[in-house]
Amino acid sequence: MTDFTPGQRWLSESETELGLGIIKELDYRLVTVGYPAVEEERTYAINNAPLSRVIFSTGDTIRTADELELVVTEVNELNGLKVYMAHPLGQPEDIQPVPETHLGHKLRLTTALDRLLSNQLSSNRWFELRVDALNAHCQQQQSTIKGLRGPRIDLIxxxxxxxxxxxxxxxxxxxxxxxxxxxxxxxxxxxxxxxxxxxxxxxxxxxxxxxxxxxxxxxxxxxxxxxxxxxxxxxxxxLQPKTSIKDMLAQIIEEEKAATESEDEDNGEAPEQTWDNPxxxxxxxxxxxxxxxxxxxxxxxxxxxxxxxxxxxxxxxxxxxxxxxxxxxxxxxxxxxxxxxxxxxxxxxxxxxxxxxxxxxxxxxxxxSLEAFREEQSHYQDIASLAGKLHDEASWSADLKAEAARLLPDMTISEDQREAILAELLDRSGPGRVMFRNTRHNIAGFPARHVHGIPLPLPEEYHYESDEEREGHLHPETLFHDDRWCTLDPRVNWLEQFFKQHRKEKVLVICANRHTATDLHAHCNYKLGMNVAMFHEDMDLIERDRAAAFFADDVDGAQALICSEIGSEGRNFQFAHHLVLLDLPLNPDLLEQRIGRLDRIGQTEDIQIHVPYFEGHAQEVLFRWYHEGMDAFEHTNPAGHDIYLRSRDALEPLLCGDPEYTAIDALVSETRAVADELHTLMETGRDRLLELSSFDSERAEQLKQALADCDEDSPLPFMQRVFDRYGVDQEDHSDTAVILKPGQHMRDAFPGLPEEGITMTDSRATALARDDMQFLTWEHPMVTGSLEMLLTEHRGKAAVSLLKNPKINPGTLLIEAIYTIDAVAPKYLQADRFLPTTVIRHLLDANGKNISQAISHDGLSQQCHKMDKPLSRKIVGSQKPLLDKLLKADEARAVEEARGTIDGALEKMRQEQGHELARLKALQAKNPAVRDEEIQALEAQTEALEKVLGEARCQLEAVRVIVAGGA
Structure with a gap:
């Protein structure tokens, strides 16, 4: 049992921010500690109070309650209380007694050395976790693709x-x-x-x-x-402020008074209203x-x-x-x-x-002005044409070289310099500075699309007499108020047979109306006994996620997902290859969105589009208009909206009543002519210069490879240790996913962890297929929040551990010191591009020699084990003068070592910023698309970086005292 005496000064190990505590009361089982700095009290069980005794030694600097700083020359004890003999700074002859009851209350142990020497020790595991967090933070700051690795996207x-x-x-x-x-x-x-x-x-x-x-x-x-x-x-x-009538009248009076007083100065204008901006x-x-x-x-x-x-x-x-x-x-x-x-x-x-x-x-x-833009564009097409030839032609003719030399008189025009010449031409013309456009002409990897039209007879019950209600013709099932239509609609019979013929394949079914989707889902599920899921706008996000996950499951998941129109928004189902369009939208862009759920880069097979429609009906009109008129099913149709605008006067009358085939043929013929005209116009206006500036395949491959490599560096092993330390419950979901829930012993809220729990995966493929899971990367808010939490806390800053190695003599003392080099700067400066948080590790023997090259941190940690706190404190107390001396000397060496790193960062910054500034200024002289604001921002950034990098500091971030014991 710890011996407590009223008046003694103790520190809370779990709440060091409370300052220096003083023992106020105690009985046989409880001790009450007052914390004057925050005017609070805590009562602890004597047997396991999280307190550590604060005792200063000769040479330490202490602060009294009246803010006087003194240097300790001698430590005495009286009735269980320490009495320090000390003198003011610079006055060694003025010795005065200072009982510990007179010490100041605002003791702040923020540095690792402070915490070590005051016996504020963490466990060995906390130390190792802190060091790993520092190294992870350092690695993320040094990443060349920072900001790209966190999103849940395909690597396109x-x-x-x-x-x-x-x-x-x-x-x-x-x-x-x-x-x-x-x-x-x-x-x-x-x-x-x-x-x-x-x-x-x-x-x-x-x-x-x-x-x-x-x-x-x-x-x-x-x-x-x-x-x-x-x-x-x-x-x-x-969000608008709620103001009472009384307050409004008072404000009006004040405004009128202010307006009257300032009438001579501002011509009687009332002061501007000062409501808060919502x-x-x-x-x-x-x-x-x-x-x-x-x-x-x-x-x-x-x-x-x-x-x-x-x-x-x-x-x-x-x-x-x-x-x-x-x-x-x-x-x-x-x-x-x-x-x-x-x-x-x-x-x-x-x-x-x-x-x-x-x-x-x-x-x-x-x-x-538009006139100036027209003039610029008239010359721009010539440059675009030249860029295309320079890129495409393996051997350049004399005329082509002469044309290039005319635009680039300061360069040697040769095929050997192809990339440099193209880059300079792109820079000087600069379409990519303000505009990026990629087309399927210059991007590979899309699947082929095949359409299958299924003509079906129109049921007698679907005959609709109105020539005005277009909805009833396009979606005749909406005329029913229940699911009776499913038993008489031949599209449903066809769909049943289709599901049976493709039992092992995923099928996405899209229809315009929510009620159509729900009726069809109920009919297939409960009356036909098929395994299908449903997705519509009245479902909340969690329900939609579950439906999408059920559809994505290859083992026990749904064969089909039946969606309302919302199924064509925001979700990607490229693991499916069959798309059934139970009806067709009138908007061509909406049709492309529907097909786009499957037609994506990463689709592994050709897409089969199935369109059941009624013969001699509005549905046939739309099918033929899309398929024969504009080829919208099997090819993307960027001109679809314009085609619709130019052909809708002929189209829309055919969607009501019973259209004649001659009228449909005429519509198709007219639409095909319009589509050909617009597609030809778009192709002839194809901007090769813009395409070249919008995509660099070599750089793109570098980014893809870097991200693929990052995917191999999963944060999950590190985070699992963090979860253990902070009491987050973990449960395996599958080989690639884990379920996380708040544990019963969690002291505080954990970053990014909701009360109901969360499922996470570190597999990009799984994350893309399962919207209900979160993608765990080093840039995920849970990971970045955990790193911030770890590195802003004091836990792990100081520890003592037992080294078990038969080759090392028992009693041998080692000190592992972890330093960091940091530049404190606003985020937007991105100072970490030049000086990311850098970790310096020293391993000292009892003589202060750095032997870190002999054994790594990981290798040492495998041999270090837990040591009981009482013994740990006893070791630190007995070796305090030596530890203080060795670490202060070593910190001076670390600061000197850091100077080289800081100077190197400054030189790198000056070179890169200077090069970019010179490039932008030269480019602006040729291409006014480079704005003055960009150059001014770069100059201001360089000046600020010079200051913050010059003020970068090296400090001791964590320290571990290691004592060798038996094997």
Missing amino acids: GHQLYIADQVANRFAPRVLLADEVGLGKTIEAGLILHQQLLSGRAKRVLVVVPSPLVHQWFVEMVRRFNLHFSIFDAERLNA FLSEQLILCSTDFLAECDIDQLAAADWDLLVVDEAHHLEWAPDAPSDDYQRVETIARQARGLLLLTATPEQLGLESHYARLRLLDPDRYP
């Missing part, structure tokens, strides 16, 4: 390349214009994730069409662990274009956005004399936001004016 080269190019810019302002199906949302998410992780951006606003709000929300959460707040009118009203309540906000059209746009624009993202930007209509209201509202925000991402799959297909309007939003100074 062009997406990674664009993210790598854009996300490293200061406040990027670019147009992401990849063709339909190439993943613009993924690219935007990667850029957002990297900008937020690096600290370049903190506040983001995403504006999307209303039907895409849910899809974006799910994509950002599931793929990037970014939790956006959806703002609509209801949420905005809830858009400052969240960092990441997602809203619809409909909400944007109704909200206070000046208030929204004033919310200090680092990055604005606008999806489907081609819907923002603009004309020189009549820009749309939507366009002007986006422009209001874009002028104040530092960065801007515009997403559109049809950047130029809606005309040169529309394309100019998008670029004008990105940089109005660079694109001041």
Whole structure:
């Protein structure tokens, strides 16, 4: 039992932030400790009180309650209390007694040496976990693909390349214009994730069409662990300040009074209203274009956005004399936001004016007028044509070399310099500075698509007389109020036979209406006894995840997933190869979205598209219009929306009533002519220069390989040790997944762990197939939060352990010292590019010699074992002067060693920043797409980096005293 005496000073091992405690009361089983620094008390059981005695030694500096600093010269004891003989700093002759009851209360043991010498010891396992966390943190900061490894995405080269190019810019302002199906949302998410992780951006606003709000929300959460707040009118009203009538009258009186007093100065204008801005309540906000059209746009624009993202930007209509209201509202925000991402799959297909309007939003100074843009574009096509020839032709003709020399007079034009010449041409013309566009022409890896039309007779019950209600013709089953239609609809009979013929294959079924999906699911499940799942908009996210996971399960999962239209949004089912379209949407883009659930890079087989339709019916009209008119099933159709606009007058009348085949043939013929015209126009306008600047296959392969290598470095083994230490319950889910739940002994909330638990996988393949699992990477919030928690706590900073090695004499003393070199800097400076947290390890013998080269940390840890705390404290107490002397001398050596690392980081920073600054200035002289803001930001960044790197420090982060014992 520990001997306590009232008045003694003790420290709480679990709550060192309470300061120095004083024993107030005790009885045979309890001890009460007061903590004057925080004016709190704690009562502990005497037998297991988490307290350690604070005793200072000769030479230590102590602080009294009245803030006087004294140096201890002698330690005496009186009635169980320590009395220190000490003198003020610099006055050794002025010796005075200081009872420990007079010591100051604000003892802060933050350094590893402080904690060691005051016997604030952690276990051996905590020390080893802290060292591993330091090394992991160091490795992540040194990663060349930081920001790319965390998202749940396929490793697709062009997406990674664009993210790598854009996300490293200061406040990027670019147009992401990849063709339909190439993943613009993924690219935007990667850029957002990297900008937020690096600290370049903190506040983001995403504006999307209303039907895409849910899809974006799910994509950002599931793929990037970014939790956006959806703002609509209801949420905005809830955030508005609630002011009483009395307060409103008082404010009006104050405003009128202020206006009167300042009338002579401001011409009588009332002071600006000072309501709190509700858009400052969240960092990441997602809203619809409909909400944007109704909200206070000046208030929204004033919310200090680092990055604005606008999806489907081609819907923002603009004309020189009549820009749309939507366009002007986006422009209001874009002028104040530092960065801007515009997403559109049809950047130029809606005309040169529309394309100019998008670029004008990105940089109005660079694109001041439509006339100047037309002039620039007239010369640009010649450069694009030249770039294509230089890239494609193995041997360059004399005329081709002469044309290249005319544009690049300062370079030697030779096939040997092909890459350098193309790179310089791209830089000087610079389309990739503001715009990225990839098409299926320059991206490989997509599957073939095959369509199978199944004509079926129209049931008598489906005959619909109205010529006005188009819905009844396109979806005749909606005329019924229950599932009776399933027994008479030949599409259902056909689907039953199809399921039986493809029992071992996954089938995705999409229909427009939720009630159609639920009726069909009930019929197949309960009346036909088939194993099918369901997915529709009335299900919550957890239910949808379970349905998708059930469908993805190869062993016991559902054969088919029956979806309403929402099944074509935000989910990828590329493990399935059969797509059944029970009906067809009127919107060509929606049809492409449906097919896009299977038609993705990574699809391993050709896609079989099955379309059962009724003969002589609106469904046949749509099938033939899509298939024969525009070839929309078997090939992507980026011009689909324009084709619809030009043929809808002929199409829509045929969707009501009983169409004649001659009218259908005429529609198909007209649509084919329009489609051929638009496709030819798009192909002839194909921009080779833009394609070349949008994708570098060599760099893309490097990124893919680096990410594949990172996938092999799973954080799970490290995190399992963290879970054990913090009391998180773990349960195996499968070979590649684990279930985590809060344990009964968890003291505090664990980062990223909900009360209901979570399932995690460190397998990218599993994560892509199972939306209900989270993808555990070194960039996952649970991992980054755990590292931050570990490294900001004091546990593991000091430990004593027993070394069992028969080759080492018992009683041998070793000291393992772990130092870190850190540059304290704001995240957005990204100082860790040049000086990441760097770990220095020293292993000292009793003479202070560094023998770390002889044995590694891991090798040593395998031989180190737990030592009881009383014995540990006794060893530290007996060796305190030696430990203090050895560690202080060693820290001086570590600081000197760190100086070389810091100087090297400064030199690297000066070279890289100087090179990039010179490149941007030279490029700006040739290509005005390089903004002044980028150059100014780089110069300011360089100046700030010079300061923070010069102030980098080396400090002792953890120390372990090792005493050799028996084998």
